[in-house]
Amino acid sequence: MATGATHSDRPTARTERGRSVVRVSGEMDHEHAEELHASLAAALDRAPAGSDIVVDLQNSSFCDSSGLNVLLSVRLQALKRGVHFILAAPSHQMIRLLEFTRSDDLFTYAPVATD
Template sequence: MHGEGSGDIDVEVHGSATVVRPHGEMDISRADHFRQVLLAALSGARRPHDVVVDLQHLSFCDSSGLNALLAARTAAIESSQNLYLAAPREQFTRLLKITGAGDLFTIEPVPPY
């Protein structure tokens, strides 16, 4: 299990879905790596498939983390794939509301798998 301050990003494949699970805080020091992981998940060999970003272990996200998700959303649309967000915490939900980005994502209330 990962601690709150952990900076890991787990990636798991479940059937036709890839689940990306960031842990800890997502800020400018980690956002580029997060973007790379998301884009790699979308460029997998099996297409089309879904990418689910499980946010339950993400304790904080700033605008740079949101920008990584927006870049992944654009890549998903361009490659006819689906990008979902799951189980966001209150801080992330507020970030989406403040920035107006909430309507750009499909958000599932519970974590996958």
């Protein structure tokens, strides 16, 4: 999702055994927020209650308030549908953003995404 994003920079999703993994690469910023929301919303639309959506942030380089707002919005929608929303491998910058905005306690974390 870096500037001048190529097809491989777009979030990708894979569903297996009650778990959807959405892999994010590059930046989660104003320029890419709509694309990020579309990918996460599509994963949520396919997710039955009790399943997991794991957002793999291992290759995400940056997140601003636009990206955070997408994550918060989809997390809330997932909560309402009984779907677990998990952030996997958040960067140091992402953790600092979550702490600064006091939204760190709203998310569940995993050290890595597995599918």
